[in-house]
Amino acid sequence: MHKKQTFWRGVAYAFLLATLVAMLSACGATAPPPAEPSANDAPAADEAADTASADTESADTESAESSSDDAMASDTSAQESPMLAEMVAAGELPPLDERLPVNPVVVEVIEELGTYGGTWDMAVTGQADANGATSYSHEPWVIYDDTCSEWKPNLAEAVEISDDGKTFTFTIREGHKWSDGEPFTTEDIMFWYEGIAMNPEVSPSPPNILMAGGEPAVIEAIDDYTFSVTFAEPNGLFLPDLAFVFGDNIQTYPAHYLKQFHADYADADALAALVEEGGFEDWVQLISAKLDANVATNPDMPTLRAWKLTDIGPPWIFERNPYYYKVDTAGRQLPYIDQWRLQAVEDGQMVTLKAIAGELSYQARSVSFTDLPLYMQNQDQGDYRVIKAPTEHPLGLTIFPNQNYAGDDEFMKGLLEDIRFRKALNLAIDRDELNELIYLGENGDVADAFPLLADEPELFAHLTYDPDAAKALLDEIGLETDSNGMRLNPDGDPIVLSLDVFSGQSYMDGSQLVASYWEEIGLQTSLEEISYDLWWPRIDSFEYPMTAYVKDSIGGLARYVYLRSYAPVSSSSYWGPAWGTWYQSGGTEGTEPPADSPARKAQELFDEAKVTVDSARQLEILAEIERLDLENVWEVLTVGTGSNIKIVKNNFRNVPDVNYCVLYDSDAWAEQYFIAQ
């Protein structure tokens, strides 16, 4: 009964307001001009916020109008989505100025101010892919610029770093709210810190993001909007880590929702009932299942992102977050698009067919560059455009000779450890031809991925095509040849290199081509494609002599967050997995690289970079690590980075034609995409 009354009152208001607007426009009154497009600095943000609140009244009227009149739908004067304006009019939602933080983030649009509404259709191949796709609306505390070296606040209003680099003070935006309208405060941060991160039951060990100098950081709430993170040692990589796509876990824990699942906060009986009802073994399992924050499985979880999961799929549906904290330069609340929908297909090929049939608004996942001719050919029929966004990550096919090869072939081990052999493997490769045949000639040079070493061309000397020099190197090692020119091992049999290839057509095709180049210098290769589920156990056993995958090349300081293919610092440092495991585990597993070896040197440099706060010095250290990598020819490199193919409907606007640095897998600024009417 009550609800009904509210509804009718809402309708009455909407009607009244619509009439008012009609009368006003009849009298020739004009709407207030939109705020000046402004730079992304604080005063401008204030101004925009003021405009936003001042305009709320008229925004409501216009939105109410536009919802009843389609002709008005394409204007850009509405301050919020008609969908929300209706709810405000109906009294189901507070007005816009109460939903936005005092100081919202102002986003500069890429092409033009957008119109509200519409559905963004994407296709995913299942739950795992849907989980991955959620990175499209990722909200890190700080965000880096497109050179990946300077950061600015994003979720945080401000971040202050103490002079010793140990304490980071974050300010949350006053009035910032979760998608259910509850305030986002330091209580949420402390709940995460005390209840999740430092709770040994939920997290067997504290998350890496909190670790520095072997000790977890201490987080303190100073007031409702300010908290500090204090490390035992200076932490020069904390902000890049936080900005990285998957370093965003601190802010995805709404205390008001999650406390009911936590034994330290919830009523014991109520919690036991929830555990029983969900069929879990204990509360830890229950809360872990509810926590999957950047994952598309829990529609009850409040979020800070632009869209909020409402239906678990397929199809997965995300509705706009009415409390989203960003506005465009005219002070209009983002996102522009009302609904984001992930359709399910059973296979990546169907994504291709759907894309060329024009059924998807914007698709970059599961879009393969090998289908590029097909995409180009159907552009008109499908009413879409193809954006080739240059990426900075990863490099093309890369072959990693394993320096920690744990197999029993001593001769092979000796070869892999011989830098002359690794150089010969590099010199044998015709990179131009490989680029043409495998990457449609679209990829760049390897050297382009090393801007810090641009004036040291001698480091890239082994990346030229010179089979004679390669043969000379093999002669120098002392490898005999048989009558066909094939190189022989000490038993007098032809040498056969065995190469594990990561599952994927381009990896396999590229590796076959590389094998043919190696055959020309007298080395046979046997290829084995490794399905992705068997990949990890294989790497972890250290028993592969060589493996083919790609080398990471995220640029700027962000390269530190993914340093594994430059220095052996992770168990997925494919050319030195045992050394990497040793480093990553703090010396408990794997093997220690010999003292003074280049590998150890690279690890020590990384140690130094971690405690360095000065970013210019960090880049110097990075250049040294990269130099070590190239000097020691740890990898067989082929071509540089290519493009990310995006299939975008012609009316889907504001899509950037570059890929921003840290956000390799996602698109920054998805909130300002819009669908033209």
Add this chain to the structure above:
Amino acid sequence: MARYIVQRLLYAIPTLIMISLVSFAIIELPPGDYLSSYIAKLEQQGSRVSQSELEALQQRYGLNQPVYVRYWKWISNFVRGDMGMSFEWNRPVKDLVMERIGLTALISLLSTLFIWAVALPIGIYSATHQYSLSDYLFTFIGFLGVGIPDFLLALVILWWAWSTFGVNLGGLYGPEFIGEPWTWPKVMEVVKRIWVPMVIIGTAGTAGMIRTMRANLLDELPQPYVESARASGLSETETVLKYPVRIALSPFVSTVGWMLPGLISGTTIVAIVLSLPTTGPLLLKALLSQDMYLAASFIMLLSILTVIGTLVSDILLVLVDPRIRFDDVQAG
């Protein structure tokens, strides 16, 4: 008869226990577990997992427990009707399977009916008109059907529809119907599209069925009882349909039970190509990502249906074929 059924049901228990052990063991066999495939998938997407996250996940999924503990946990819950949680989907296995079983059953049923509707008359016609031109023609088409892999046919039809009419036949309905309630236009849309999987899946089966029907009927037609039926003045159609066809039908009946497991296994490859949300692709993905409980419960469900299906077939055979008697079985 009742005694026979009870006996068969009792035999089924040790069989199913064996199957549960073997299927769980097979799922455990490949190196690595769900987490290793999870990590590799994240690697592919360019992200990473920290050691602490890994430990938390291991603990959450119980992957650090020994195999027999996990087996016992799974099977004891399974018996109580709880098929466990899927790691990947973070949802109960039961919900996932139920969501897809309706469509899977519909497609299986339709394609079986299609096979029968096409194969039976053609088989009978071919047998009664042996070595005629039309017999050769049907035989030729039949062999084509057997020879062409169904997923290839699916790909060709998809491409042909797209390049000729600009229609994407993948999925059950066009994009405009996603998330819409089941209204009449949506049902019609499904009806318009469902013939594609029906015919594709049916084609291979049809050819085999035609050949079986033809061969069986050819065996029966020269029999003396057919001759006496004719002699007693029955029309040719009546003669053929009433006696030899009935006997030639035995192989059909004995395969009816196989439809049951087919109801949930679906035809995986065709479903993947046509992007149909049936259970087949779900099982395949579960196996690939080593989503243990989903895969194991699925295989268990298939096995149970196979066992029941075989029993149903045996019972039906008795009803259809008067020559089979249980007394003889038990006496012997």
